Amino acid sequence: xxxxxxxxxxxxxxxxxxxxxxxxxxxxxxxxxxxxxxxxxxxxxxxxxxxxxxxxxxxxxxxxxxxxxxxxxxxxxxxxxxxxxxxxxxxxxxxxxxxxxxxxxxxxxxxxxxxxxxxxxxxxxxxxxxxxxxxxxxxxxxxxxxxxxxxxxxxxxxxxxxxxxxxxx
Amino acid sequence: xxxxxxxxxxxxxxxxxxxxxxxxxxxxxxxxxxxxxxxxxxxxxxxxxxxxxxxxxxxxxxxxxxxxxxxxxxxxxxxxxxxxxxxxxxxxxxxxxxxxxxxxxxxxxxxxxxxxxxxxxxxxxxxxxxxxxxxxxxxxxxxxxxxxxxxxxxxx
Numbered sequence: 493x494x495x496x497x498x499x500x501x502x503x504x505x506x507x508x509x510x511x512x513x514x515x516x517x518x519x520x521x522x523x524x525x526x527x528x529x530x531x532x533x534x535x536x537x538x539x540x541x542x543x544x545x546x547x548x549x550x551x552x553x554x555x556x557x558x559x560x561x562x563x564x565x566x567x568x569x570x571x572x573x574x575x576x577x578x579x580x581x582x583x584x585x586x587x588x589x590x591x592x593x594x595x596x597x598x599x600x601x602x603x604x605x606x607x608x609x610x611x612x613x614x615x616x617x618x619x620x621x622x623x624x625x626x627x628x629x630x631x632x633x634x635x636x637x638x639x640x641x642x643x644x645x646x647x648x649x650x651x652x653x654x655x656x657x658x659x660x661x
Numbered sequence: 662x663x664x665x666x667x668x669x670x671x672x673x674x675x676x677x678x679x680x681x682x683x684x685x686x687x688x689x690x691x692x693x694x695x696x697x698x699x700x701x702x703x704x705x706x707x708x709x710x711x712x713x714x715x716x717x718x719x720x721x722x723x724x725x726x727x728x729x730x731x732x733x734x735x736x737x738x739x740x741x742x743x744x745x746x747x748x749x750x751x752x753x754x755x756x757x758x759x760x761x762x763x764x765x766x767x768x769x770x771x772x773x774x775x776x777x778x779x780x781x782x783x784x785x786x787x788x789x790x791x792x793x794x795x796x797x798x799x800x801x802x803x804x805x806x807x808x809x810x811x812x813x814x815x816x817x
Binding site: 520521522523525526527546547548549550551552558559560561563564565567568600601603604605606607608609610611614 | 723
């Protein structure tokens with residue numbers, strides 16, 4: 493006879509643990525704060541949010557979000573998604589204690605090798621959203637696809653593909 | 662005496678709010694080439710443990726510099742990034758100014774192609790390189806009929 497399974501953690505405990513881990517990952521990076529990027533979490537799915545701000549404007553005549561900001565937003569979303577995927581495993585299997593997670597104790601971040609951004613539409617002076625998907629995650633390299641949209645989910649204004657060097661390799 | 666052309670050039674960066682936020686300085690912009698630099702800034706750090714600037718800030722510098730190289734061509738009214746690929750060769754040294762140089766190596770009626778390199782204090786070993794394509798809009802384009810780059814694009 494198998495021993496009775498331990499009761500699962502209460503939902504609030506689980507949420508707190510995951511949110512703490514995500515905060516440690518995001519809050520430690522000054523550039524994410526500089527651009528004002530936040531992350532919305534539903535289970536393991538992350539959505540990056542870029543609230544509109546006047547300092548993000550490239551062309552003041554249109555006005556449009558700076559193409560470099562768009563690329564940066566996509567790159568941040570891709571790196572955080574990749575790091576989060578790595579962290580999630582550790583967290584869920586109890587190998588990382590979120591109570592002691594600080595930006596300086598987190599596993600090292602992946603490094604960008606190459607990043608290619610395609611601009612599909614002009615970035616409007618409105619909030620933007622992005623979701624990334626790890627296309628391949630290996631021991632040394634990982635590849636991430638990421639897409640950003642504004643008012644309409646079916647009309648992305650940019651997408652990108654990035655290749656990353658895994659931490660510790 | 663102030664040089665009106667140089668004044669116009671500096672405007673190119675000063676008019677763009679995000680470039681001002683990053684402290685970009687336009688060093689040169691003429692005949693399909695541009696050089697723009699940006700100071701190291703603690704707010705732009707991507708890896709708090711090393712103090713290395715986030716790749717995204719380099720992207721903004723490369724995109725702006727590519728756009729400036731394109732806009733330095735005669736007879737253009739506007740341009741917008743179609744795509745931009747950046748390769749990161751090594752981390753930029755914390756505390757050092759980053760300088761991007763871009764050249765427009767081919768132009769068609771509606772597209773300009775650029776390549777760019779970014780360096781820090783060690784100019785022998787680039788930090789990053791980039792290639793990009795920009796949709797261009799020619800001045801007085803009524804008779805030119807460009808392939809309608811419409812509302813594409815990023816920066817400029």
